[in-house]
Amino acid sequence: MKAYRVGGAVRDRLLGLPGGDRDWVVVGSTPEEMVRAGFLPVGKDFPVFLHPATKEEHALARTERKTAPGYRGFTFHADASVTLEDDLARRDFTINAIAEDDEGVLTDPFGGRADIEARVLRHVSPAFAEDPVRILRAARFLARFAPLGFTVAPETLALMRGMVAAGEVDHLVPERVWQELKKALEMPRPSAAIALLRECGALAKLLPEVDALYGVPQRPEYHPEVDTGVHVQMVLDMAARLAPGDALLGFCALTHDLGKALTPKAELPKHIGHEHSGVRPLRAVCARYKVPAEFAAMAEIVCREHLNVHRLAELRPETVHDLIARCDGFRKPERIPLLALACEADKRGRLGREEEPYPPGALLLRLHVAAQAISAGHAVANGLQGPAVGEWLRKARIAAIESEKHRD
DSSP states (O other), rough: OEEEETTTTHHHHHHHHHOOOOOOEEEHHHHHHHHHOOOOOSSEEEESETTTOOEEEEOOOOEEEEOOSSSTTTEEEESSTHHHHHHHHSSGGGGGGEEOOOOOEETTTTHHHHHHHTEOOOOGGGGGGTHHHHHHHHHHHHHGGGGGGGGEHEEEEEEHHHHHHHTTGOOOOOOHHHHHHHHHHHSHHHHHHHHHHHHHHHHHHHHHHTTTTOOOOOTTTTTTTTTHHHHHHHHHHHHHHHHTTTHHHHHHHHHHTTTGGGGGGGGOOOOOOOOTHHHHHHHHHHHTTOHHHHHHHHHHHHHHHHHHHHHHHOOHHHHHHHHHTTTTTTTTTHHHHHHHHHHHHHHSTTTTTTOOOOHHHHHHHHHHHHHHHHHHHHHTTTOOOOOHHHHHHHHHHHHHHHHHHHOO
């Protein structure tokens, strides 16, 4: 038996990126032989083992065959007769279908190294079309590697379009869609994922609320990019720039303007009340993909409040207090910095505005800190009880906000 490093570890080394987890494929062995060698079996669907010392995953070389629609409709075959090339042939992209032995010798039957040098994301074989998750993986990989100059091969994009037309994405389960979307939002250029999903037709199927934003005009004096879909892409990338790897902020960026798709045509390019009309489609997205509760709650806060934060300097102290309270910012103070950051991404995610400062963000943080410094303990210390505590607390916090505002 012989083990080879495969997948992301080999790809990233060839790209000059820091190495992450290393995966191995084992050729010429059987599950029984692996167990006798001390490996711990962990795979449920196919033979995967943990190395007795390093705990790195070692999978037996295998082939797979499509037996039903969707990404779960596969049967796997793994035994000592399956070759390394057989195993690499079942992988998604050529850049992931490279193996490396202990001497550093590469096995690259599908031209993955050349595609790395050309910065091309290309499918290994027509079998790519059998697994709809690969559409999502293509989007995620592009979100990660677009800053390095990667593009999707035309024939791969054509294959993805065919998969969408054939209804393959309809078989994706919500949990897997969310898992891949969340990973894409953690990448350096999440806009590339959304743009690719739109280009192949998958966005209209998976996130019609986002797809509907493209072609919707905005007032050019506020949005020089005009197109709402383009704006959302810019906000996504600004969020990734302001807080790299933060999927929660990315989801807020993705969904903050969903209401603009619902604006009556007679009112365009104005979007009066879009911050409120966007809540309904946002809740639909969250329900469809069983989005975690804090993601759903925070995205709704950003959708509803982003215009208020933009004009924070104009708001009365009472209004600022109630804004913070609506966000549950006194019990969950971590929400307020995230709201400020999301609003900054929205304001700077506009053509030509990328380097502009965002004073409302810093002001919101200052006012929140001032208000939060007043606690119920102060009221109790003054002998107050029951409803009087809440009344005193609100007035004292409003006074603290007003005092902090006057410092300017």
